[in-house]
Amino acid sequence: MSTNTLTQPKKKTFDVEKVRKDFPILSQLVRGKKPLVYLDNANTTQKPKCVINTLVRYYREYNSNVHRASHYLGSKADHAYEKGRHKVQNFLKARHFEEIIFVRNATEGINLVAQTWGRRNVDKGDEILVSAMEHHANIVPWQMLCEERGATLKVIPMSDSGELDLEAYEKLLTPQTRLVGLVHMSNALGTVNPIKEMIATAHKQGIPVLIDGAQSAYHMSIDVQELDCDFFVFSGHKLYGPTGIGILYGKRELLEVMPPWMGGGDMILTVSFDKTTYNDLPFKFEAGTPHIEGVIGLGAAIDYLNGLGMENIAKHEAELMAYGTEALAQVPDLKMIGTAKHKASVFSFMLGEIHPQDVGTILDMEGIAVRTGQHCAHPVMQHFGISATVRASLACYNTRAEIDALVQGLHKAHRFMG
């Protein structure tokens, strides 16, 4: 099924107050006192009512195993489950539905590629190239593979503003390079990398590229055909969907020749003690009973996002980003970590000499949820010579008033501890 038709940005106006009403969790008071200001979205996003209701409806009305049950409930579940796959396909604008593999999260998607494609294609003396701003999820699986195969992990350096060195990148692509692993948008810095150009550069030498879209997928519209990436992963829980469901997109011709990873039910065609034949894509990679309600819930999240329009969300968040960047610059002693020209929805910073954890504690007392620490990106922290940052990250339901609350909270932390 081809879905090459680009959906035009809906010319609807984006009403954030209306959007907020879709998220029941947002209306609570923290410790019974302060209105919740949720700015830990890069960690996980909150869920709209339609997603929550979809999960409840599944269990109340048609819970059943998929691909196995020959009865009324089973066919309803089957239908909803496979519809989920088509929704993801359309969301990523993938050419074929069987290019969408259900996994647990972005991390598992990368591990699957490393363990199957990697083991088949990477040998002694080969190189895997990743960037200096990767999440551990796009470092460790490759390190494990390199160790096993006697290959080397190479790193594309970045500048102090948090931008990749594209000249160095070209030089790092060698005849030994087997794969490039790139984060689309950095969770620690907010940098949005020019992946389309970087993919084209790698392809000139016939090198496939895996994109870690864990952060980008819920902030901007993705078109895997236009990007021409070979693999793309993201997690449902960051995309306003349930936890425990993630997506691995892979080009069909690559997935077809990859050996299966886990064995078991659903991924087979026939089994005997002499020989087992494997099922076709996408089932070849989906052993065992899947996360059925996760897939259906993710489908509901995608419907919700399509309703709002990814372009509208991106525009709303870009406005907030500009507003926040200006407002945070007024906080005394605040040092932004990551000042790339092209950056989205993440403010990562230090507040003078105050321990980021203390800043986080004080913001928490004010009802403001941020993340403090190293954001699963130790090498990024090492690059900047720091041990941690405070990170406030945006989603479609955040408001200017919440940025104001963050700024006030930081002023307070500064007065309190500075």
Next chain:
Amino acid sequence: MSLTQQEKAEELIEAFSFFEEWEDRYGYLIDLGKELPAMPEVLKTEESQVQGCQSKVWVVAKTSQGDGQSHIDLLVDSDSAIVKGLIAILWQVSSGYAPQEILAFDIEGLLKRLDLEEHLSMNRRNGLYSMIQRIRSLAVQGA
């Protein structure tokens, strides 16, 4: 030594009970941390560091004899002002007491009464829980 652990605990509970706003409670907590005897930098080694994910926490113990029984003197420190305040509370009801007294004292109960037990569950973040375990194991060794 003048006050028992229980008396110190009561003092802390009373002091904290004056504060209605979290700002005042945390301000006082941070002040408690500032009043800790300084821990010389040379003592901040890998060995004296307690596992905490984000903030660093250190403790060293010295056992000495007095009044016919042994007691444990502690030096503690953290690079986080709030965690330092929390461990100052541990220090107040641990340092200078006999190992058996340290082991018998209900520190979780005290933190709960001070309305600070939320920090215990954040152990991976702040190392407070590991600190309590470390002080207890130091007490076992000193007993």
